[in-house]
Amino acid sequence: MKNELDLRRGAQIALFNLLIVGVIGSLLRFHFLQPIPGFNYLFVLHGHSHLAFLGWVFMGLFSLLVYTYLPANRYKSGKYVRLFFVLQFANLGMLVAFPLTGYALWSIIFTAIHALSAMYFSWVFIREVKPDLPDAHRASFLFVKCALILMLISNLAPFALGPVSSIYGKSDLYHSLIYFYLHFQYNGWFIFATMGLLLWHLERNGVKTQTTLVKYGFYLKLVAVFPAYVLSTLWMEPESIWYFLASVAAIIQLVGLGCFLVFILRHLDSLVTSDLVWQKLLFWCGTLAVIVQHILLCLSSIPNVGDLAFSRPIVIAYLHLVLIGFISSWLFFHFLKLGLIRLTALSKAGFGIFLSAFVATELILVLQSLLPQSHLMLFLLALIQVAGICFISFQSEKMTSHEKALAQ
DSSP: OOSHHHHHHHHHHHHHHHHHHHHHHHHHHHHHHSOOTTOOHHHHHHHHHHIIIIIIIHHHHHHHHHHHHSOGGGOTTOHHHHHHHHHHHHHHHHHHHHHHHSSSHHHHHHHHHHHHHHHHHHHHHHHHHGGGOOGGGHHHHHHHHHHHHHHHHHTHHHHHHHHHHHHHOSOHHHHHHHHHHHHHIIIIIIHHHHHHHHHHHHHHTTOOOOSHHHHHHHHHHHHHHTGGGGGGGGGGOOOHHHHHHHHHHHHHHHHHHHHHHHHHHHTHHHHSOTTOHHHHHHHHHHHHHHHHHHHHHHHHTSHHHHHHHTSHHHHHHHHHIIIIIIIIHHHHHHHHHTTOSOOOHHHHHHHHHHHHHHHHHHHHHHTGGGOTTHHHHHHHHHHHHHHHHHHHHTTOSOOOHHHHHHHO
16 A cells, blocks of 8 residues: 555545444434434444444554555555455444444454454564664654554453453443453554654654653653553542552653653644644644543542543543544544645535534533533534535545645
């Protein structure tokens, strides 16, 4: 997938998956207004979340990482293109299997295909990048390599869900495995990969990234990510020592993020094209969202606040904050930087609609108990967000040389 056509195809497929995620999300919202006969909410929710994680974010990061790090001579076998479509086949399989059967034979098979393919990708990718990796890109690749390892760690949870469910049912252990997966996806794979890509753009523009701030940012985040999993288990109301450990881990994560962002902001002119407003907006939206996420993690370690944090609307708002506000904004930023989305009136409208609907949805989720028509408003906003994704997706095509030069 090194050439521009294949990268563009990868981005288009990832955006198509995001569009399907949005449509399914709209159906889930509509079900609260008018129950759909034969509609199993939990089963469909599983399909929605799996496609969001594995169809949108994973496929988007796969395309970006392969394009940015692998030298051209590694593509002659075409194995990355084949691997991409095996992963997409697994995504489509899960999209069908989960709504029909939930966690059952076929959904587990497709999940296993994706997980094993991701393991193979991680091993081959790291092995093939290392021999030809320029010294200038070593700092960013350290983040990427760590991201892939944390992604593999997160995949241990789905493999354990089946046995745990059959033996213990939907117990605390079962739910703690789900949170294990979410934690190492959000706070491991997603954030380290996107941080690495930000550094890659700076390195490409001649900025030296092997600095003290970047090292502190990396090692503080890495050291904290493992004990920070405790933050996701506080709903079980453990002993006080676990709250203390969670608080320390959350603070270390926040300090690590701060070190990284201070470095990024010092070199912002080398990262964000000054005359492209939408690059700035997407970068800052993702940046503010990840800062808010880390502050919320710190607050969730406070017992009384933590109880509120695990209520259903707040959990959904938090998941959307990370997946849409943070990850999606930075993915769109990278797509713009690499010339995969044209900045036209339509795509600008799409970004504006997408981000505005996200902010409005977050506010309604937080204030849901005070709003009698909240389900209707959330459904309408979900439809509006789908429209925004459509406008963006239609512009994921080849740019002219002039437009691409501006994007750089």
